[in-house]
Amino acid sequence: MVTVGAMALGKDYATQECSIARALEIVGERWTLLVVRDALYGVRRYNDFLVHLGIPRAVLAARLQTLTAEGILEKRRYQQSPPRDEYVITERGIALWPTLRSLGRWGREHFAEEPVRVFRHADCGTELGPYGECPACGTVVPVADVVMEPGPGLSPDPADPVSRALLAPKRLLEPIETGQV
Amino acid sequence: MVTVGAMALGKDYATQECSIARALEIVGERWTLLVVRDALYGVRRYNDFLVHLGIPRAVLAARLQTLTAEGILEKRRYQQSPPRDEYVITERGIALWPTLRSLGRWGREHFAEEPVRVFRHADCGTELGPYGECPACGTVVPVADVVMEPGPGLSPDPADPVSRALLAPKRLLEPIETGQV
DNA sequence: CACTGAAGGTTCGTTCATTGAACCTATGGG
DNA sequence: CCCATAGGTTCAATGAACGAACCTTCAGTG
Numbered sequence: 001m002v003t004v005g006a007m008a009l010g011k012d013y014a015t016q017e018c019s020i021a022r023a024l025e026i027v028g029e030r031w032t033l034l035v036v037r038d039a040l041y042g043v044r045r046y047n048d049f050l051v052h053l054g055i056p057r058a059v060l061a062a063r064l065q066t067l068t069a070e071g072i073l074e075k076r077r078y079q080q081s082p083p084r085d086e087y088v089i090t091e092r093g094i095a096l097w098p099t100l101r102s103l104g105r106w107g108r109e110h111f112a113e114e115p116v117r118v119f120r121h122a123d124c125g126t127e128l129g130p131y132g133e134c135p136a137c138g139t140v141v142p143v144a145d146v147v148m149e150p151g152p153g154l155s156p157d158p159a160d161p162v163s164r165a166l167l168a169p170k171r172l173l174e175p176i177e178t179g180q181v
Numbered sequence: 182m183v184t185v186g187a188m189a190l191g192k193d194y195a196t197q198e199c200s201i202a203r204a205l206e207i208v209g210e211r212w213t214l215l216v217v218r219d220a221l222y223g224v225r226r227y228n229d230f231l232v233h234l235g236i237p238r239a240v241l242a243a244r245l246q247t248l249t250a251e252g253i254l255e256k257r258r259y260q261q262s263p264p265r266d267e268y269v270i271t272e273r274g275i276a277l278w279p280t281l282r283s284l285g286r287w288g289r290e291h292f293a294e295e296p297v298r299v300f301r302h303a304d305c306g307t308e309l310g311p312y313g314e315c316p317a318c319g320t321v322v323p324v325a326d327v328v329m330e331p332g333p334g335l336s337p338d339p340a341d342p343v344s345r346a347l348l349a350p351k352r353l354l355e356p357i358e359t360g361q362v
Numbered sequence: 363c364a365c366t367g368a369a370g371g372t373t374c375g376t377t378c379a380t381t382g383a384a385c386c387t388a389t390g391g392g
Numbered sequence: 393c394c395c396a397t398a399g400g401t402t403c404a405a406t407g408a409a410c411g412a413a414c415c416t417t418c419a420g421t422g
Contacts, residue, residue, distance in 0.1 A: 016215065018218070019288035024284070031380095034201065050399090111204070117200075130279075131312050131313070140312060153198070237412095240408090262419090263416090265369065366419100366420085368420105369418095375411100378407100379407085380405105380406080380407075381404100384401100384403085389396100390396090391395090391397105
């Protein structure tokens with residue numbers, strides 16, 4: 001009995017006529033935005049989400065369900081036998097990048113010491129400015145042209161393979177290589 | 182027995198080295214971002230949050246506690262007898278505006294028919310662009326210079342006094358007048 | 363003086379969601 | 393045949409949210 005669609009939260013934000021509230025009904029549940037973040041970082045497989053997030057399996061399954069139903073992720077078979085699916089972020093999910101980027105920036109500026117991840121414009125290597133723009137080029141950088149690399153605040157030897165894969169600079173959206181194919 | 186400070190969520194996002202996760206530990210709980218949104222809209226009083234959000238009283242009290250402890254709201258006495266406090270948004274809370282604006286934009290673009298609220302640059306009346314900038318002036322508009330007005334998707338005759346007060350155009354941060362002083 | 367009402371809460375029983383451990387199903391490899 | 397991997401489901405225990413009721417302080421009114 002999995003609830004999908006309109007009722008993302010047990011009780012929705014009923015009285016709210018507000019697109020922020022609408023958005024939060026869909027991505028406001030616990031873990032959901034972290035799943036989307038990982039999907040932007042290139043995580044696609046159930047087990048990779050699992051080990052990277054440390055999320056309970058049942059909750060992950062529910063979130064992937066909801067995100068797929070809302071068109072934020074797309075479930076796609078990547079091998080036939082045994083049948084295996086991966087979850088790939090859609091345009092609608094990619095459109096959450098400005099929100100996640102600014103939320104992360106807020107967290108870093110107000111509650112973290114050092115940056116954990118640094119985002120650069122792939123074309124010129126310049127670090128992104130406060131609004132997701134490239135200060136050198138003067139344009140807002142599309143997600144696919146963002147390179148993510150570890151910052152000084154990141155621990156050098158993480159336990160899970162996904163975190164290890166994210167130690168190397170990589171473009172957003174590009175699938176991660178956990179090296180266990 | 183109210184928990185404050187470091188443990189905003191029952192179990193925090195423990196394994197996450199990520200400023201997005203840090204941010205979500207603080208503002209990721211149910212209702213929290215809607216309280217911040219209301220504070221940006223100029224809501225300051227317990228009862229105004231209560232009727233506008235339709236939030237359970239105990240939950241509102243807990244969220245105001247946490248947000249105050251994290252320096253996002255500031256509790257301030259506005260009359261002595263009987264003692265009455267209001268919750269005013271701080272710089273740290275105002276810094277969440279880009280996140281909330283982009284989240285609201287995402288919600289509207291993907292899940293709403295018509296805009297519920299429209300944001301304009303107070304100086305020139307131009308509607309804000311996708312990144313919170315004024316397309317006419319070419320600058321990012323500070324929160325205090327944003328005027329909010331109802332859009333076509335807003336119901337014309339809301340029940341609660343806060344929603345009624347928000348029917349008129351007003352600047353963000355400016356305290357709302359519920360007309361019941 | 364007694365009453366009423368507003369503001370800003372607290373308390374409490376019920377319901378709902380999250381958690382973590384255990385289990386299940388295909389399949390492929392040694 | 394046995395084990396490992398990927399991707400789940402099930403279940404009991406815990407914790408958070410809900411909503412109704414209650415509480416306190418004071419101002420205003422008759």
